[in-house]
Amino acid sequence: MTLIKPEMKMADVIHMNFMLLPVINRFDINLGFGDKSIFDLCLEKKIDTDFFLEIINTFNDEEYFPEKKLRTFDVSLLLQYLQKTHRYYLTFQIPTIEHLIDNLLKSCTSSCENLHLISSFFGDYKTELTKHIGREEKTVFPYISRVGQLYKEKDSVGYLALSQQYSMKRFTREHDNIDEKLFDLKNILIKYISLPYDSNLCNAVVFELFRLEKDIKDHSRIEDKILKPVVAEMENALKM
Numbered sequence: 001m002t003l004i005k006p007e008m009k010m011a012d013v014i015h016m017n018f019m020l021l022p023v024i025n026r027f028d029i030n031l032g033f034g035d036k037s038i039f040d041l042c043l044e045k046k047i048d049t050d051f052f053l054e055i056i057n058t059f060n061d062e063e064y065f066p067e068k069k070l071r072t073f074d075v076s077l078l079l080q081y082l083q084k085t086h087r088y089y090l091t092f093q094i095p096t097i098e099h100l101i102d103n104l105l106k107s108c109t110s111s112c113e114n115l116h117l118i119s120s121f122f123g124d125y126k127t128e129l130t131k132h133i134g135r136e137e138k139t140v141f142p143y144i145s146r147v148g149q150l151y152k153e154k155d156s157v158g159y160l161a162l163s164q165q166y167s168m169k170r171f172t173r174e175h176d177n178i179d180e181k182l183f184d185l186k187n188i189l190i191k192y193i194s195l196p197y198d199s200n201l202c203n204a205v206v207f208e209l210f211r212l213e214k215d216i217k218d219h220s221r222i223e224d225k226i227l228k229p230v231v232a233e234m235e236n237a238l239k240m
């Protein structure tokens with residue numbers, strides 16, 4: 001797999017892997033790059049180029065996993081990125097799939113039981129994902145921000161009080177796997193849905209579920225393999 005480097009033109013990177021488009025959008029980089037390189041665009045948007053490269057390389061190649069390097073970045077950069085990904089799921093990707101499932105239901109001409117089942121299964125998944133994200137944004141991320149601040153100030157007393165409320169150990173216990181149910185949903189569509197449904201629409205739902213599943217897997221990988229150890233290291237340093 002090609003390693004994405006700062007001197008590469010962004011247009012060439014997208015020609016190489018168009019799945020990176022939503023990932024770069026989370027950095028406020030949008031279409032219309034012209035011949036600008038990654039370095040030029042990061043400079044223009046005031047983005048840390050190394051951080052940007054680590055994220056897109058992590059998404060571009062599952063084998064690429066620069067845990068050590070990403071761990072040296074400020075934790076607030078990681079939190080900002082993860083929050084943008086949450087927004088993308090809730091305001092774009094989930095509504096897109098809901099819309100496709102609605103259209104699929106409208107295209108159904110006879111017995112539509114299986115499709116109703118898919119629709120309600122996806123509704124349950126949306127509730128679960130929204131709860132998962134809500135918990136991270138209301139409890140986990142504010143805790144991590146505060147740990148980052150206390151770490152900078154070397155404030156062990158402040159941390160002692162904070163540690164009564166939450167910890168990365170608790171996050172490890174609570175952080176559930178939210179991509180597994182998507183696999184089940186895809187599987188029902190692939191194995192058991194048959195005509196008279198609109199097959200193009202059905203394919204579109206399956207494609208979008210594959211895309212969402214991959215994105216959520218990469219997202220969770222960053223939370224478990226990078227965010228968690230970075231914060232645990234700061235917690236250890238703050239323990240008196």
Ligand SMILES: [Fe+2]
Nearest residue numbers: 082136219223
């Ligand atoms: Fe998350």
Ligand SMILES: [Fe+2]
Nearest residue numbers: 136175220223
């Ligand atoms: Fe998560």
